[in-house]
Amino acid sequence: SAVISQKPSRDICQRGTSLTIQCQVDSQVTMMFWYRQQPGQSLTLIATANQGSEATYESGFVIDKFPISRPNLTFSTLTVSNMSPEDSSIYLCSVEDLSTVSGYGGYTFGSGTRLTVV
């Protein structure tokens, strides 16, 4: 299955600043997904990042707050802009493994970025 390197693993940021999170995949993938996991909560999809086009955002998430870049088929970034304490969460990227030796591979996640906004 795909291997995802995500960084930073954690950060503590001042309110009003921005943080960019990077995900690098060891194989080419069409779509990459960004999720948010608020403290004690489940995962919520923020957006889907396609190479060569603008990201598709889920209800409640907007490009001005969470701009995404997808410059090639192995890399994507998510920026959390103008942060407030409410943005304190774990942010994860994910890709879908469509084909592995054992068939459909499901989804692989990065190790996550634990963001604390103070």
Add this chain to the structure above:
Amino acid sequence: GNSVTQMEGPVTLSEEAFLTINCTYTATGYPSLFWYVQYPGEGLQLLLKATKADDKGSNKGFEATYRKETTSFHLEKGSVQVSDSAVYFCALSPTPGNTGKLIFGQGTTLQVKP
């Protein structure tokens, strides 16, 4: 719409006890089903999956069977260990390979005591 419902946690068990975490889903079509595990301070790891009705996913002693008639995908393990303490998420993919949206349940915290 598509949704996943898991049993409320936390679940607290003694070592070597039998584990069941219930998961039911609502979906149109033929979704794929997953269990993910999140150990303290870590990201999500795929535990097991099933892509069609009656498939049984298994890994590390955990099992779950895709039951279309009851729209369920309950997670079981015959003898839990302290190292199994984690948060477990049931999830579905409505149309694998197409849009790729993954829908999660709320997560169930498992605590295993020695």
